[in-house]
Amino acid sequence: MCAMGTGNGGEPESSVSLRQFGAVVQALREYHGLSREELGELVGFSKHTVASIELGRRMPDPDFVEAAEPALGNTGALRRAAEFLEREAGLASWFRRWAGLEKLAITLYTYESRMVPGLLQTERYARVLFTEQLPPLDDDQIEDNWAARAKRKQLLRDRPNTAFGFIVEEHAFQRRTGGVEVTRELIDHVLEISDLRNVEIQVMPTVRKSHAGLDGPMQLLETPKNKWFAYCEGQRGGLLVSDAKELSILNQRYARMRSQALTLDDSRSLLQRMRGDL
Numbered sequence: 001m002c003a004m005g006t007g008n009g010g011e012p013e014s015s016v017s018l019r020q021f022g023a024v025v026q027a028l029r030e031y032h033g034l035s036r037e038e039l040g041e042l043v044g045f046s047k048h049t050v051a052s053i054e055l056g057r058r059m060p061d062p063d064f065v066e067a068a069e070p071a072l073g074n075t076g077a078l079r080r081a082a083e084f085l086e087r088e089a090g091l092a093s094w095f096r097r098w099a100g101l102e103k104l105a106i107t108l109y110t111y112e113s114r115m116v117p118g119l120l121q122t123e124r125y126a127r128v129l130f131t132e133q134l135p136p137l138d139d140d141q142i143e144d145n146w147a148a149r150a151k152r153k154q155l156l157r158d159r160p161n162t163a164f165g166f167i168v169e170e171h172a173f174q175r176r177t178g179g180v181e182v183t184r185e186l187i188d189h190v191l192e193i194s195d196l197r198n199v200e201i202q203v204m205p206t207v208r209k210s211h212a213g214l215d216g217p218m219q220l221l222e223t224p225k226n227k228w229f230a231y232c233e234g235q236r237g238g239l240l241v242s243d244a245k246e247l248s249i250l251n252q253r254y255a256r257m258r259s260q261a262l263t264l265d266d267s268r269s270l271l272q273r274m275r276g277d278l
Contacts, residue, residue: 019056043067107222128178202261212256
């Protein structure tokens with residue numbers, strides 16, 4: 001149902017605002033006759049991090065901006081340039097608009113057939129996914145990705161009036177991504193999250209005679225103005241869906257899956273049994 005757009009997987013991409021900020025850093029650094037390594041020593045970051053920021057590949061930490069400002073003349077240029085940054089660290093370009101909508105959603109439904117959804121992941125589970133990504137990510141990119149994931153995860157607790165629903169395939173837990181200990185921690189975390197009043201988690205059993213989600217994972221959200229959007233993701237990109245007809249179809253499919261998945265209580269019981277078997 002959801003055709004894929006272009007992208008580069010989960011790897012962060014550059015943006016105009018990031019490149020502009022990087023150009024300001026580079027120009028000021030060269031004006032003061034500093035190498036990247038020398039600037040890194042002054043601000044407490046590696047020369048590789050300085051290079052990534054200058055080339056527009058990395059979102060600068062607030063600590064970098066505050067430390068680099070006096071080191072590069074205290075003109076206020078870096079603080080002003082940082083205000084125009086558009087990109088969120090660790091989020092691929094084709095996911096950024098959806099991430100912005102997530103922050104405002106009053107309803108957010110997720111069906112995932114490949115892995116445990118990002119909003120339900122633990123740090124160790126997420127880091128396994130990041131370190132196994134191909135082409136490989138460097139350490140800075142992994143840290144950016146986790147920082148973005150951790151920030152998104154807070155939505156479950158920071159938005160108690162948002163209704164979150166998750167349908168996750170049973171085999172996503174049975175795969176034991178990262179090993180037994182990582183899986184134990186993951187299931188414990190999912191069970192804890194399922195206690196939140198605004199969160200519903202259902203498991204879709206592996207053996208199921210009929211299944212409305214065989215076309216793949218999807219997410220649906222409702223904005224405060226009661227407008228719906230969907231997001232579908234594939235190997236190399238994602239697609240934001242706003243067409244009313246397509247959204248109607250996806251909502252029908254999600255509604256059918258809710259009836260096909262285990263109930264909330266049965267899902268908890270299954271997860272507890274799986275946890276006990278590890």
